[in-house]
Amino acid sequence: MRWLLAMILSLIAAFPAVARDVVAGAPGDVSLTIYRDPYRDSGAMQLNDLGGFAVVSETRRVTLPAGRHRLRFVGVVDGIIPASAVMSGLPAGVVERNQDAALLSPSSLMRAARGKSIMLTRTDPATGKAMRLPAEIVSASEDGVVFHTKDGDEALRCSGYPETFRYGRDAEGLFAQPTLSVMVDVSRAMTVKVTLTYLAQGFDWNASYTARLNPAGTAFDLGGWITLANGNSVSLNNAQVQIVAGRLSRAMVDRIVDNAPAAIARCWPMEKTSDIPEKPDRPYVLVQPYLERPYRRWRQPDNDKGGIIVTAQRRTQMMQDTPTAVSAYSSEAIQEQLGDLKMYRIPRLTSVAAMQMKQTRLLERAGVSYERYYTARIYINPNKQPWFDQTVAMLRTRNDKKHSLGLPLPAGILLIDQFQFGRPMVLAEPELGDTAVDEKIELAIGAVSDVTVQSRCIDDKDRKYVMETTITNAGATEIQFELEIENGLDLKITNSTIAVIERDGKRLMLITIPAGGAVIAGYTGHYQYD
Incomplete structure (x- = not known):
């Protein structure tokens, strides 16, 4: 029997047990290359509907025990296209990869708790004191939350008294940030640096220019800005940023989003306005209905084609609501060649925050003769x-050296102004198309x-x-x-x-x-x- 026990132990040693999930370290050495929406000329960008995309590259330190593990990259851009992800630095191949899109939110947490125990805190109508009792969530949707107690099924917050609850255990399968997970198999424990590169949607960029005419009417000073747009929920901090000019041929790819209905913890629509009289300090509030598509906060009127101009007033309420950052340094972008396309590299590390438009300097030329x-x-x-x-x-x-230019100019809006009565007065706002050198x-x-x-x-x-x-x-x-x-x-x-x-x-x-x-x-x- 000893020989049989020894054989079992040797087999166990040969096939190490599967360890728990392994989380990769925080991203570092982030590189972001943004490609412009090929179907948008130089019009305004909308954060909730960006048609461009980006190539994101980052390095992470990973400590892996021996065996097969699920390696999670927490904090990837939520517009990631999982099929495009490429990893280098792992000594073994990747068995499978997944995008974990069930993000942690009040609605997803409530849906995940269906059928599980919660602790309900409510007011005893007889005594007016708070009481706690165990309950179970039966359903959670945009119509409300139904729970079950020893007294039967009830709708949450329909008793007319203060009522709340807390979860009895952590939510499983939910993530506070977008996560890409891969299944890896390694023969020994190791610590490696992994480079993760992937395509992500929900990005775009635009160029805008200002041309100030001199009093003699013979030359103007040209300033150019790049507007970087990130419509995702993840910020990319201290990144090396590049933009690519030109129209890149690209097949359309559907973005993976969590379109699950919202779960609303309120007694609705069972209440009526006649049940709760309106008071001056408590007006009626209409409930936002559930939409098949996510609610668009930044909506632009159909007849508006405005854009962000550095020296001009933002012309639409949409752009007034859109957070915009301006880079503090004035170094120009460095123009490079990328095949037949033009690439502009921002010379310093910059952060592109979530749901934000950020402007950084493209060029500055004085005395452009015309x-x-x-x-x-x-x-x-x-x-x-x-x-x-x-x-x-x-x-x-x-666009040549003789006229103080001589560099490729990406398409954008050009604001032309001139000093009059001691202040700049706008003369025109024409569009500038993609302009090659000597054009x-x-x-x-x-x-x-x-x-x-x-x-x-x-x-x-x-x-x-x-x-x-x-x-x-x-x-x-x-x-x-x-x-x-x-x-x-x-x-x-x-x-x-x-x-x-x-x-x-x-x-x-x-x-x-x-x-x-x-x-x-x-x-x-x-x-x-x-």
Whole structure:
């Protein structure tokens, strides 16, 4: 029999017992790379509906006993895509991995306690004293909580007297923070440093710029900011942050969320307003109904397309309710190449808090030279009646070293202002698209009334007609004007009083209009269609 006992002991030694769950240490060396929502241009971001994503990388110290264990990474971003998680540093392979999405909350704790004992504290209606008695939660939903005592089934807080309860044991299977768990199998006890990398949804970023014109009207100082948005419940502290510009092709992935109905510990809807008279100091409060989707706190009106601008007032109540942090240092982001995409690295460690938008410096350039010009476009309808757009003031520069730029500029809103009466006055807020180095930048300031355009047909025969356009400048300074002749009717210009050039797919007349003067531009058009 001794040999049989020895064999059993040797088998037990060969297969060590499974230890309890192992929790990895706190995250360190956090890296966050945020990719912009490919379906959003430069409009406003909403924390409750961010369409971008991020790559999160972090290191954690793990102490593992020998055997098979469930290793838990507590505090991962709740928008994690579990299938994307990659771990390095473990000597053995991962057997399985799970996202534990049942987070600790009053509702989840109450649902987890169904069928279990609680200690109910209530008021004895006969004596008015508090009494404690054991009870069991029968059901918990948005309609209320029902419990069972020795006297039968009752609804919680429907007696009209103070009533509360406490749990008799800790909740099982609930986590105070989002958790990723993996099953690992190791042959010996060890302490290792594990690097965890994963994709997470609920992130986005945006760029915003300010351009302040100098009094001479020849240059502006350009400032750029990056707005980082984290719509998750987990903060990423002291992280190395990068953003990636460009539209990355990516398949849509459903985010795993806990959509379980809320459990409300109140007597509702059994009470009626007639049962509790309204008093001046106690108005009626309507109960928020349960929604299939989580309640959106930051809601944006459909007709609002505002964004966060550093020097401008936030323009919507949604943005006023959104927490926004501004980085205290002014170091510029460092531009790097990521394949065919552009990546900007924030030079210092920064924290991106949960449910927060944070702004940090992108660039700062002084003395960006530009030229100001005015433009209008002439249309010719089939009846040879001229139509024309209202005259628009434009700023033009080029993204190169000569104009004090020369770096890729991600798309964003550009606020243009100028000092007037000792304070900055907003002139325009055009959109700036993704702009490569050496690319031309043209910004619309807005319609003007000092420069007017009048056009008429003075001759019309066969397939030819003669147009005459008068441009008047009522301003006190000379201006440069670009008259665009639309190409919509297979029209060939056979004669003109001012040279017609082709540029960027447009037919233009470049005209100098003196202060308080006018210029007449004429041309002859010939139809090319049969």
